[in-house]
Amino acid sequence: MAVDRTLLFKASVKTVKTRNKAIGIGFDSTKDEIFKRTRPKSGFSPKAKEVITNITKLKDFLLQHRKDYVSAGSLISSDLTRMTDSERDQIDQDAQIFMRTCSEAIKQLRNEAEKKVTSSQIKEHRGAVLDLIEMYLKGVCKLYSEQRAIRVKRMVDKKRLSRLAPEHHSQVEKTRAIEPTEEKAVKEESSEKSTSEVLDNTVEHLWEEGRVEDELSPEEIQMVCYLRQHCCHGTFHPFPFFLPVRQIEGKVVEISRLQEIFAEKVLQQETEIDSIHQLVVGATENVKEGNEDIREAIKNNAGFRVWILFFLVMCSFSLLFLDWYDS
Amino acid sequence: PTTSKMAASVREKQTVALKRMLNFNAPPLKNTAAEPVWKVLIYDRFGQDIISPLLSVKELRDMGITLHLLLHSDRDPIPDVPAIYFVMPTEENIDRICQDLRNQLYESYYLNFISAISRSKLEDIASAALAANAVSQVTKVFDQYLNFITLEDDMFILCHQNKELISYHAINRPDIQDTDMDAIMDTIVDSLFCFFVTLGAVPIIRCPRGNAAEMVAVKLDKKLRENLRDARNSLFTGDSMAAGQFSFQRPLFVLADRNVDMATPLHHTWTYQALIHDVLDFHLNRVMMEEGAGAEPSPAGARPKKKSRKTYDLTAADKFWQKHKGSPFPEVAESVQEELDTYRAQEDEVKRLKSIMGLEGEDEGAISMLSDNTAKLTSAVSSLPELLEKKRLIDLHTNVATAVLDHIKSRKLDVYFEYEEKLMSKSTLDKSLLDIISDPDAGTPEDKMRLFLIYYITTQQAPTEVRAHETELNGTDKVHRLVFNQQIDKAFTKMASTPANYGNSGVKPMGLFSRVMNTGSQFVMEGVKNLVLKQHNLPVTRILDNLMEMKSHPETDDYRYFDPKMLRGSESSIPRNKNPFQEAIVFVVGGGNYIEYQNLVDYTKSKQGKKVVYGCSELFNSAQFIKQVRAADCSDMMLL
DSSP, rough: OOOEEEHHHHHHHHHHHHHHHTTOOOOOOOHHHHHHHHOOOSSSSHHHHHHHHHHHHHHHHHHHHHHHOOOOOSSSSOSSSOOHHHHHHHHHHHHHHHHHHHHHHHHHHHHHHHHHSSHHHHHHHHHHHHHHHHHHHHHHHHHHOOOOOOOOHHHHHHHHHHHHGGGGHHHHHHHHHHHHHHHHHHHHHHHOHHHHHHHHHHHHHHHHHHHHHHOOOOOHHHHHHHHHHHOOOTOOOOOGGGGGHHHHHHHHHHHHHHHHHHHHHHHHHHHHHHHHHHHHHHHHHHHHHHHHHHHHHHHHHHHHHHHHHHHHHHHHHHHHHHHHHOO | HHHHHOOOOOOHHHHHHHHHHTTTOOOOOTTOOOOOOOOOOOOHHHHHHHHHOOOOOHHHHHTEEEEEEEETOOOOOOTOOOEEEEOOOOOHHHHHHHHHHHHHHHHEEEEESSSOOOHHHHHHHHHHHHHTTTTGEEEEEEEEOSSSSSEEEEEEEEETTTGGGGGGHHOOOOOOOOHHHHHHOOOHOOOOOOHHHHHHHOOOEESSSHHHHHHHHHHHHHHHHHHHHHTOOOOSSSSSHEEEEEOOOOOOEEEGGGOOOSSSGGGOOOOOHHHHHHEEEETTTTTEEEEESSSSSSOOSOOOOOEEEEEEEOOOOOHHHHHHTHHHHHHHHHHHHHHHHHHHHHHHHHHHHHHHHHHSOOOHHHHHHHHHHHEEEEEEEETTTHHHHHHHHHHHHHHHHHHHHHHHHHHHHHHHHHHHHHHHHTTSSSSSSHHHOOOOOOOOHHHHHHHHHHHHHHHHHOOHHHHTTGGGGGTTOHHHHHHHOOOOOOHHHHHHHSSOOOOOOOOOOOOHHHHHHOOOHHHHHHHHHHHHHSOOOHHHHHHHHHHHTTTOOHHHHHEEETTTTTSOOOOOOSSOSSOOOOOEEEEEEBBBOOOHHHHHHHHHHHSSEEEEEEEEBOOOOOHOOOHHHHHHHHHTOOOO
């Protein structure tokens, strides 16, 4: 259990002040208090704080409208609070733009921080701060994508519900079509954009596919209400021939989630592959240099041997000469 | 269901206190999507030792700590960032803080002192703050009362830095002065006081008479009493008591001195955690090993293969470790194998899915197959991080267990263990001491010395016979022999005064270890289980048992009784409370080790609903203990 000593500290400060006054050491404290010390405000911190406030604004906005956004809205009644689809689209678009700008701002800050840095500690600190902000942004994006996924699922549900059996096959075609296009979209996107944007695009694509089909007509709405009232007892029981379709659509949602995960992993691996590439290049350089050194060493060795032989031969000749000279 | 199980362990309490401190001394919010606030953490070596077993770097990052730095390092000014300090209130630390204030390194300062800061030091900081005109920047000053290191849920030590100040050697050396002893006692009592403040309970203290433990008990009682009397500043009122975490019962605090049981620190062991501590470099839940030591000599002219140092953290999150840290080593080896097999099975499952995915092409029937496997794939992908983590842990334990096994094989530690077990349980010995000592492969001279000491501690024979065996000792030289004699005499005199009974194990182990390692047959495991079931209590455990269950025993009847909550300090040793205790804390003054800890854990498991926490002033393994005993001797010994 920690004990708060702040008051005691403040009291000590007063004590020291009075003691100093008594001794006669006077600090020009009054002057300093009026004259606010102007510390060099580095641009980094306020900018980072700004990004955070923006992200918080987005989060509050999303949470505020979440209930309306997500509410199934009974198709029977038309509540005033119910959101129209166009409003929902607007929210989606705004949120996406916002998220994009925030991630851009983070990237910019990161580049700036790299350039202006003076000490390694400050560099590490700024890097960690930006990581924290990124995580926060990811959390908020997750909020958004959850909402979005629910909405998409509901729309897909609606479509399935309103279609009759003969159209079952065309739906299957449509869902199959959705998968490969999603994959293509993901492959394109994953190579350059950031995770949140990829997510946006995949979900967007899925949603766009859904939008191609017509809105429910009033007759269909009535039929659905009738069915609901008489057949469903509160929960929705699909007709037997809708079963495989429902499964498929469930799988589709799972696949989209999987693809999001894969895209993230691929991006991670991209940076790793880059660093490995650097390492490999460095390694080949080293090996080349090593080879050069070995060649030189061989040469020196050979040259050294030549000199030794020469020396020995000269010595033996000189001995012979001396011998001849003597005798 | 007893509330003692639901009560938070000391480790959790300390972690909660740290997290609170790191959240600017406010309780952390549960809201996960909260705005990040960044801060810088500054600690001294004491603070580092306290934090490192409890919080990993990742957890610190998640709490918003961007940098963590040592107090006495070069730190650059980072404006606009609040700084949280977690230091001991020593002179040098205070000076450095004042210097930081003068240099205006950070935007605001949250000062947290590990133990209570004195008024005069607070005034020093105040005057430095005034001089630097930084008073408004010093936002909060707290006394954290966290001056102890928690290693496990139920184990703590006092300190790791400067532990030689309160080591066994420091307390028991012959030339100790009263003032030195006082200083040591003050340090110990300060830490214990912090421990009880964090625990939030006032214990009932029992201690033996006439040794260091008694001195600690007297001082601790006095300190607790003073704090309780001071109604305004009492640390034991308020939230923690209101939470009723001790279910109307106070814990029992048993103080023991190292000298009551000198054999256990020398004992060879075979439980996983204790083995790691004995054989490898293990501090603060971190193992440091050298790896990549090539067995073959490197070819001439080439640079020798570099031995990389690897460190592994054995944490609370590591499920395998938590499950097996007290298991006998063969069991651990088996379990690692099992884990590896399950991991391989899961890996194969994922690989199989991959191949299925690849096979499925464009055909019509693909969709239905795909749907089935999609769910499997989703689950596989989401479990991938788990799987990777599992792999990392398996690798970790495989490396550690292999290193331990190498040591066991090269030093034949299993032989020593069995022999010592038999010695300590006074069962018949099938080999004579001489055989083991004279065997050149079995163990280092240190191992042999340990065996000798245990032999003479347990059999209480006159030490003169040992000297006859001196020549049998491998690699002994004159100094060795001399020290050895001294040690025997010392151990003998100590043991003669307090004969320790090591209890009966009642089972004959049959060279299990060598058989297991050689044949690895399942059949042999049966024998292991038989051995483990029978529990024999080490002296410390026995003392605890007697005191906790209010049993009468000549050893513990004489123990003193302190109750800081009673109005009048009574000198009687008659306990007022007749009920058995549900919670107990055992503290060994002079040092402890994992063998005792494991013994206590086993004892607690056998008793339902009891909670026991083990603490010691420092942790040492046999090698370090022998060094300290030697140092105690060398200080007054004349070398021939």
